[in-house]
Amino acid sequence: MSHNLLKGKKGIIFGALDSNSIAWKVAERCHEEGAVFTLTNAPIAMRMGAINTLAEKCNAQIIPADVTSDTDMENLIDKSMEILGGKIDFILHSVGMSLNIRKGKHYTDLDYEFMKKTLDISAISYHRLLKICYQKDAISEWGSTVALTYIAAQRVFPDYNEMADAKSLLESITRGWGFHYGKAKKVRVNTISQSPTKTTAGSGVKGFDGFFNYADSMSPLGNATSDSCADYCVLMFSDLSKMVTMQNLFHDGGFSFTGVSQETVEKFNS
Numbered sequence: 001m002s003h004n005l006l007k008g009k010k011g012i013i014f015g016a017l018d019s020n021s022i023a024w025k026v027a028e029r030c031h032e033e034g035a036v037f038t039l040t041n042a043p044i045a046m047r048m049g050a051i052n053t054l055a056e057k058c059n060a061q062i063i064p065a066d067v068t069s070d071t072d073m074e075n076l077i078d079k080s081m082e083i084l085g086g087k088i089d090f091i092l093h094s095v096g097m098s099l100n101i102r103k104g105k106h107y108t109d110l111d112y113e114f115m116k117k118t119l120d121i122s123a124i125s126y127h128r129l130l131k132i133c134y135q136k137d138a139i140s141e142w143g144s145t146v147a148l149t150y151i152a153a154q155r156v157f158p159d160y161n162e163m164a165d166a167k168s169l170l171e172s173i174t175r176g177w178g179f180h181y182g183k184a185k186k187v188r189v190n191t192i193s194q195s196p197t198k199t200t201a202g203s204g205v206k207g208f209d210g211f212f213n214y215a216d217s218m219s220p221l222g223n224a225t226s227d228s229c230a231d232y233c234v235l236m237f238s239d240l241s242k243m244v245t246m247q248n249l250f251h252d253g254g255f256s257f258t259g260v261s262q263e264t265v266e267k268f269n270s
């Protein structure tokens with residue numbers, strides 16, 4: 001159901017790879033709420049072609065950009081402002097990739113060239129994006145940016161591997177830019193820490209199903225779905241959350257503050 005919460009707002013949505021992607025659901029919800037936006041993903045991800053279906057549905061143009069390239073990102077911001085006809089009101093950064101996980105490297109034996117790339121794609125890219133926007137004065141006052149993160153930034157989930165370090169950096173960049181961009185232009189910078197979600201990136205984590213079911217049984221409300229994550233993003237992009245910035249916002253059905261649940265304890269009762 002639409003409430004026109006984003007009517008008149010212009011945005012950029014990163015990371016819709018296929019219909020399971022969290023960014024895909026966010027794009028659909030933003031469209032329903034009256035926003036106009038551009039879609040972007042890595043040039044290599046375009047080859048899958050699925051994003052064209054989303055673009056058609058949301059009446060959005062696609063601008064390929066590798067988040068590790070200054071040139072691509074500058075082009076993305078310039079073209080988005082040109083297409084949308086002015087400054088940007090909201091941005092979703094829904095991008096993550098771990099080379100060490102992909103190559104099956106254990107946390108105790110990381111390859112640092114892979115790790116540099118992982119940090120660049122998954123965390124430094126948020127800094128790069130905000131730096132380019134800041135220098136071009138591309139985001140409107142009270143504009144809102146959100147990046148997606150995971151609780152492995154605060155607690156150890158062994159198979160999440162180097163992505164935990166990437167998410168810690170992402171959340172730190174959020175506080176840093178949130179302060180500077182807030183002071184200078186009243187732009188808001190936050191992360192949403194989402195429950196395990198069945199997507200291409202999520203399923204790349206070893207033992208994902210066990211991970212998913214464990215979190216579900218530990219969360220009083222159960223795992224948050226990507227559809228409800230999309231609702232939360234809409235709230236964060238809207239004027240209803242104007243004074244929220246520099247935060248890591250848990251969107252996890254209560255997982256982050258639960259010590260233990262009855263279902264989990266029962267598994268250990270002999």
Ligand SMILES: NC(=O)c1ccc[n+]([C@@H]2O[C@H](COP(=O)([O-])OP(=O)(O)OC[C@H]3O[C@@H](n4cnc5c(N)ncnc54)[C@H](O)[C@@H]3O)[C@@H](O)[C@H]2O)c1
Nearest residue numbers: 015017021022042045067095096148196197199200201202
């Ligand atoms: N799925 C989960 O369980 C879960 C939980 C918490 C947070 N997150 C985070 O949500 C975000 C979105 O992931 P998802 O689960 O929707 O999976 P996804 O695989 O659908 O999305 C990841 C996206 O990152 C893009 N990407 C990778 N390298 C890129 C590059 N160099 N340039 C531009 N884009 C690039 C991919 O093409 C893809 O679209 C990620 O930051 C992820 O860590 C996911």
